[in-house]
Amino acid sequence: MPAQARRILAGMLLLILLPVAVMLSNWHWQPNSYPAWLLPLFWLTETVTQPFGILTHCILCGWFLWHLRCRLKPAMLLLFLLGSAILAGQGIKSVIKERVQEPRPYVVWLEQQHQVSVEQFYNLPRRQRAALVDQQLSSMALPPWLRNHWEKETGFAFPSGHTMFAASWALLAIGLLWPRGHRTSVILITGWAVGVMASRLALGMHWPQDLLMATGISTAIALIACWLAQRWCSGLAVPPDQSET
Structure with missing residues (x-):
């Protein structure tokens, strides 16, 4: 197996440690308390939530180009x-x-506590779902940012789009930046991705299996993208002494 593929698969194993640990611990999300560390996790989620996700994407694209320093044509590819x-x-x-x-x-x-039928909820248009969430939570002492996030994120859970975005970037960094010596950047991007995954669980947005599936799909995409990058972008050739590290 090529060294690049081994690195990406190792990165996948690192990313799935969190959801696997949650599943094994039998932890279940409950909105009973809102500790101080929940707000930083919310801001991590916001780095992927639109419209901030577009800014994050642009920053990471620029970060990759700055590190790889390839010519114009390979850079565009x-x-x-x-x-x-x-x-x-x-x-x-x-x-x-x-x-x-x-x-x-x-x-x-919401179905368990407020008799909101899950089937009826998802049969409503998105705007009506948001209005229903606001109505049901009006009497609860929820942080405004959490209430707003729930009202905005009324879609289905499986798989996690936030995790797919963050995990894809982490695995792309492992495949493209790590062999070229930019390991601090890889560690930072991977840590950010793990934080985004944790935020999805802590905010009541996803189940562990949602994160596992998203990471698996991201791994397949990263393997293909990095393989193509090695062949299409001539400026990305790995130095011989690093190709098998």
């Missing part, structure tokens, strides 16, 4: 591959969500 990888993940996510139609944890909780 690399931008195309990075954008295509992220868009492909989001497209696959949308198709699976509509087919599986798994409710979010907070929606299941």
